[in-house]
Each structure stands twice: as C-alpha cells, then as structure tokens.
Amino acid sequence: MKIIVMGAGVIGVTTAYYLARAGAEVTVLDRQAGPGLETSYANAGELSYGMTSPWAAPGIPVKAVKWLFMKRRPLFIWPLISPTMWAWGVQMLRNCNDERYRVNKSRMVRISNYSRDVMPDLIAETGIDYDGREQGTLQLFRTEKQLEGSMADQEILAEYDSPFEVLDREGCIAAEPALGRVREKFVGGLRLTADRTGDCRMFTTALAEKCVEMGVEFQYGQTIRSIAIENGRVAGIETEIAGRITGDTYVCALGSHGPKLLTPAGIRLPVYPVKGYSVTLPVVEDAAAPQSTIMDETHKVAITRLGDRIRVAGTAEIAGYSDRLGPHATDTVRHVVNDLFPGGGDLSRAEGWTGLRPMTPDGTPVLGRSRYDNLFLNTGHGTLGWTMACGSARAVADVVLGREPEISFDGLTADRYN
Template identity: 50%
Template sequence: MRICVLGAGVVGLTSAYYLAKKGFQVTVIDRQPGVALETSFANAGQISPGYSAPWAGPGIPLKAVKWLMQKHAPLRINLEPEMEKLLWIGRMLGQCTAGAYHVNKSRMMALAEYSRDQFIALRKDIGIRYEDGQSGTLQLFRKDEQVAAAEKDIKVLKALGVPHQVLTPAQIVEAEPGLTSVIDKFKGGLRLTGDETGDCYLFCQSLKEICESLGVTFQFNSDIKSLDVKANKVKGVETQFGVQAFDNVLVCLGSYSKELLKACEIDIPVYPVKGYSLTVPIADDKYAPVSTVMDETYKVAVTRLGGRIRAAGTAELTGYNLDLPKSRTETINHVVSDLFGKGCDLSLAEYWTGLRPMTPDGTPVVGASGIHGLYLNTGHGTLGWTMSCGSAAVIADIIAGSETEIDSAEFSAQRYK
C-alpha cells in the first residue's frame, strides 16, 4: 500500500520509519533540499518525557502579563492584531485550569514516556547514534516559590511512576559540577533521571539512510500545493510537478499543517510559536554541563551535545516570521553566560530560529482526520523531538489497523470538536 508522508522533519522521518517497518511503500515529500532543515535543525537537544507539561496552567495568565514587562522574558507576543493568534490564545487561556492542566499533562507524559521507550528500542534494534546521552534533565529553581510550585508536577510524576529526584543546592552540584561557582543563585532542583539528550539533526541524517535501506523514497525541493481529495477520500498530493496518486497521506508538516488542511475543511488549532537557539563549542569542560539543565526562571534549556553547548528558549507569538534579530537572542545568551560562561566563548556562538507547532492544550494531534486515508501527526510544540518516536509508532499502528500500545483516542483531533 502506497503512503505519502508530508514533511521530512523528525516527526515525518520517524513516521516513515515505522510505516516502512510495517510493510508500507513510503514516499516522503518536503520543500527543503534535505531532512530536518526547519524546526528539527537546531532544537534544544532534549528528549524530556519528565519535563512534558502543557504551557497552559493555573497562574499562567498573570505570569504572562508579568513576562511581557521583563527584559529577559520567556514569552513575547507581537501585538499586531491577527485573528488566528487571538483565537489560539483564547483557546489556550481556556485550558488554564487545574483540572485541564492535570488531564493535559497526564496525556503528554503518557505519550512522552512511551516515546522514550521507543528511542531505547530503536537504538537497540538499529544501533543509531546521535551524540545521545542518558543522564537526565535538571530543572533549576532560583526562587522559593518555584520550589513550592513544583509540588503539583511532582505529584503527577509520582502518580505516573516517573523516576525523579528532588535536589538541594549541594546535590545539584553533584549532578552538574559545572554549576559549582554559581550554585548560590539556586534554591533547589528537580532531576528527571529518565530523560535523554541528543542531536536531533544528526539523528535525522542517520535515520534517513536507514529509511532508504527499507525502501523509503524521498522527494526534496517539492512544494506541496494541495491534497487531492474526492468524495471524502484522499487520492494524492499535488506539488509543482503535478499530482501523484497515493492510497494514504500522513501530514507531518508542523506549523504548516493547518494551512494545508484548511482547504479540506479540517481546522486544527495549531499555531507557530517561534523559538531561538545558540550552539557554541565548549572551551573548558570543568565549567560545562553534563547533560541538560532547565532554568525555570527564563524557561531556557542548556544541553551538552558532545563538545558543544546548545541552549534554546523564548516563546514568541509572531506568526510565521523567521527573522533572527540580535535582541531576541539576549535571553538565551544571558542564561548560558550566567550558568556556564566560564565553559565557552559566546563570541563563537551560532544562532538559529524555528517555529514550534503548538496546540492550546499542549498535546499533539495524532490520528485519523475524518477524510478517508488522510492522517495527522502534528502539533508537538516544543516536544517534537521528545514525542517523535512515540507518536510515529502510534500513527503507524493506526494506519495499519493495529491496536496501539497506548490509548490513542486522547490524541485525536476529535477532542477539539
């Protein structure tokens, strides 16, 4: 059976892999000249099931107002009126209740934990390497109220059986010795020992070769114009080269999924949330991170990738704008300098920006679309790398008509009806 996967980022590639393993004849189409050249190119490097949580939660509206007035704010909003942005913000605010937070976090954690297990199995099965590490994620709390606020997340971790450690400042430096000289800035930490790290771009390069060995074909430099749908059945995909026929189509286009689906009268609440990253070589290992640290105050993750430091953060609501102004990199610069400034020379940093496809409730959209033969795997937000293998395994089972290993109903687009 012929299936077309639209999008060659990490979600599209992992989907292609699991579909090929099930015997599908897979074609991947992407507008870029290669794999992982958009959102997957220079992300935070975290595979963080333990840190999987929706942005929408109690207290977030008030925090958001305060953030907008700070220099080093984790959130920025372009104030120019835009209907899609306003609608998305309104839906997200509707999820800022204790009940919704608990439901959404539980859903996200279940998928992310399953995905981490799939990563482990993938490494065992095919020996793929991507500067991967298995030393966990460490949340850093600069304020006592952050330590107290973490209690609600710890309850969810306990309920789901997710391994974690609550750390004192002294224990923080045992896990991350590079923080020794700045440990007086922190009140405590939460270490998620099951989390992993890795270079997503490197992973995608290797997985492409493995996919090709399984018979997957790739069509790059192909602009996806529309879906060919007749009588509520998908027939194929139109690019600048014409219409190609397929039995099934899987949309993995991240932030660009929504626009393509509109023509089919499918409306999913996915909005592009812009993020920034820097990558800098390590100059002194003694002052560098061991794994990933997440500065809870600035919502910036700093990750060790081999001989480099990758830092990523900032959420900016500004549509599909991909400009990279220096002013927008100041926060990630500040955090790296503040935590590991002795370990690197920031004058050598390389900067990048990308769009994360966010849903209002934080949970991705994975499943059937309502049109026969058309499926969705999109809306992973900042957790595309974390959830990629899990959501790919789920959608491959759905398309194959197999029973999924975790409950997939909660990821369906039907929850927005």
C-alpha cells in the same frame, strides 16, 4: 500499500521509518533540501519525558503578564491582526485550569512515556548515533519560592510514575559540577532522572539514511501546494514541481505548516506557530560546561550538552509565521548560558537559530485519523516533538496500517476539537 508522508522533520522521518519497517512502500515529501532542516534543526536537545506538561496551566495567565515586563523575558506577544492567533489564545486560556490541565497532561504523558519506552528499541535496531546521553534533566531554581512551588510538580510526577530527585544546592552541584562556580545563583533543583538528551537533527538525518536503505523514497525540494480531495477521499498531493503525487494513504507531519494545507481541505486544527530561539556553541572547557540538560526556571531556558557542543534554547514568541532572526533575538539564551556556565563554551562562535513550534492550545498533539479515511495526522507536538517523536510515529503507523496501537488514542485525535 503506498503511503505518502508529508514532512521530513523528526516526526515525518520517524513515521516513515515505522511504516517502512512494517513493509509499506513510503515516499516522503519536503520543501527543504534535506531532512530535519526546520523545527528539528537546532531545538533544545531535550528528551524531556519528566517535563511533559501543557503550557496551558493554572497560574500561567498571571505569570505571562509578569514575563512581559521582565528585562530578559521568556515570552513575547506581537499584537497581530490575526483572528487565528487570538482564537488560539482564547482556547489556550480556557485550558488554564486544574481540571483541563490534568486531562491534557495525562494525554501528553501517555505519548511521552510510550516514546521513552520504544526509542531504545529503535536505537538498538538502527545503531544510529545522535550525541545521546542519559543523565537526566536538572530544573534549576534560583529562589526558595520556585523550589517550594515545585511541590505541585512533584505530586504530578509521582502520579505519572516519572522518577525524580529533589536536590539542595550541593546536590545540584554533584549532578552538574560546573555549577559549583556559580553556587550563589541558585538554591536547589528538581532532577528528572529518566530524561535523556541528544541532537534531534543528527537523529533525523541518520534515521533518514536508514529509511533510504529500507527503500523509502525522499523527494526534497517539493513544495506542496494543496491536498487534492475527490469523492470524499484524498486523491493526491499537488506539488509545485512534480505536479500531483499519488498514493493509497497519506500522513500529514508538517508541523506548524500543516493548517495551511489542511484548512482548505476542510480540516480545521488549532495548531499555531510559536517561535523559539537557540544558540549552539563549542565547548572550550569541559569542567566549566554542562554535562546534561539544565532548565533555568526563571528564564525558561534549557542548556544542553551535545557532544563537544552546548545548545541553549528558549523564548516563546507569538508572531505568526515570521522566521526572522533579529540581531538581539538570542540575547536571553546567551545571557543564561554565560550566567550559569561562564567559560564553558565560546559564545563568540555561537550559531543562532530560530524555528516554529507547532503548538495546540491544550498542549496535546493531534494524532491518528482525520475526516478522510485515507488521511492521517501526526502534528501539533509543540516543544515536545523530539520527545514524543518515536512514540507518536509508532502509534500512528499502527493506525495507518490497520493494526491495534499499543496506546489508547482517546483524546489524541482531531475529534476533540469538534
């Protein structure tokens, strides 16, 4: 079976790996010059199994309004004249209630936990290095109100068998010793002990190299123009340089850019780009730097240790497909790392980045079959593409190959939007 995978980000490459591992002939198409050069390039570095939750949650509409008036706010909304953006926003608001939150979270956790369980096997099989650590995530609370509000999260974590620890100030410092220098800035935390960290770009690049060894063909610099439909099936992928590229089966793993091709082909998915920012800076004093991931609950900023670097990521900007990195775009993430880990890294040498997260209004990615029997989907992972990559790729590969997947696809396919 010849399979064409569209997209060489972490989702596309892991999908290609599992397909090739099963003996399929795989070709991966991507417009960039190599793997992992867009959303996978400089994300937060979190494998955040314990923090797998939809953005659409009870109370979020009120919080979002408050965030818009913060000096260093985690949310920006540009009022574009875009029916797609506003329709997506309305759908998201409809999911901000207790009933939908629990349904959506259960679907997301199903994928996340599966990914947590299968990723160690992939690492053992391939031996790839990605600056990985297994020291958990510390959700840091600056106020007693935040700490008290985490009770609801604790109940849900217990329900879904996600291990955690509730820590006071000294407990947080024991987990992240450098926080002892700024002990007056927080009151406690919630430590998610099963979480891991790692460089998503390193992982994607190393796994792509393994895929090549397995016979996978990567065609870079191939901008896809359209999906050709003939007689009710996908007949090929039209590219700008190579013309039509054909296979037996096709997988769309194009993240935020997927709807640009899927909509003309008659597949309407509410996947919308939500812009995020990060900076990566070198560690200059280990004792003053983070050891794993800290999530600042106030600013919604993640600070992650990646080998001899610190990755600081956050901000949600709803501004269409803009990939502009303005001069002050990373001010918030820079402020947070300097506030909590002063002297740990060299901000003067920080590398700024921006990327588009493919968000669905209910938080759950879109996996599996489409309306065409030879086109499959693996998209819409939002901020959790790195977290869900191995699980969603392995499950989708099973479906593509006609095998029984190890997790249920109930509520994960595009059918839930019909």
